Amino acid sequence: MQRACPPPSCPSTLDPPAPLALDAHTALFLDFDGTLADLAERPDEVLVAPELIATLRSLQQSLQGALAIVSGRPMAQLDALLDPLRLPLAGVHGAERRCADGSVQRVNPPPLDPVQARAEALAREIPGLIVERKPAAVALHYRQAPQAAARCVEVMEGAVRASAGLALLHGKMVLEAKPEGATKGHAIEAFLREPPFLGRRAVFAGDDVTDEAGFVAVHAAGGHTIKVGDGETAARHRMATPAALRAWLADAARALASTGAAPAVASTDP
Template structure:
């Protein structure tokens, strides 16, 4: 079985502004992964490219991420896009409506206390609290991966309705069952996404479910970086994806591209 096709060699006549629905992961996809999650920066060129795509597609562009919606708004300001945050546990639709799953706050407090106690014993790790989720990052101490994962599983012992997700240099405890695939499916049932071709771009194992959802709808899937994947296309890294997205925006605005 052949692997993903290089993204920059891909040409698809279906990629026209009135037919495409774009779903983009954030860390490792639009933005480079940094040692600390709060150290991420999005340059003005990337924000301008996203604004062009959002405008050209009539709002059919969503960020689908493990980040909280508020974090994404901070990184992309003044842009305010449709977002599925915390792997689908919270969502803002294209028309601005906020939706979220009910969370067991007592369970969340227990998990947080357990993870923070574990992090205190593992220099280089840190706990990030998000709506409905606790993430234990080990970007600054990759040698602690096994211990961090064990700590997350210990934190959820005896709890029901919680899920442990392994990501890039992070292990996350999610207090709900929503996935990125659920988020893509929900957006695709709503305007302006409904009836369009889903294009999903992501770099992490948590994006694989979203790739499968898009593929089931005949869509386009792009894996960012190395690793096994079900995606049909691959970009070497965020810079290559951004280059492709700029070219896509140019194709959506041919008059603007010609005068640039």
């Protein structure tokens, strides 16, 4: 069974590398929940400010389309949250992906009904648990029942062990059964082989252990990574909160739109 976790050698604090700035040759990849948007008690309670939509639209234009959202959410949810933007997307941790040309690629997942049935049985037993069925995954959210974390892990690990071809992701108060080969790292690698991302320097920002595969892939491509929040990570830059990342992106969007250059951010621990 595959788990998403940071490499054991990664430090909990980061040594400051050279400051990082976006420029016209950047390929920008952004996680959504906990990175662009603040986390909420329930996935359907997340709010997106109009200012963020304006920032992403400006960045998309300045980067000539080389901006993609790489998220655990399904693409349909991302489109609804970011409406009227229609960006390249990787949803469900890369199990579905919309390229810049509008074509869509999807992983055919193993059967998910047995995992969903066990998660729903546990949710009937423990108030506050939320089972979310996605196009190629099943997520069990326990943010409203943190005391049940160990029981949730036990049940979901058992369900995934009994289902060939699935892996279990351990995220922030969520456990997610998804296809083994679907990772954010693979999704970013695929984008980087295609226009308009091809030949650009990748920058990826994420907040969770589910983003670590993306950080590793971006480093292998010679790019830069930003961890939002605390915790051990392979990322080489850090921002304290989604609000700090949004402010930096807004500054970068304004600078790129006016001069073609953007302000740098150094790595500082929250």
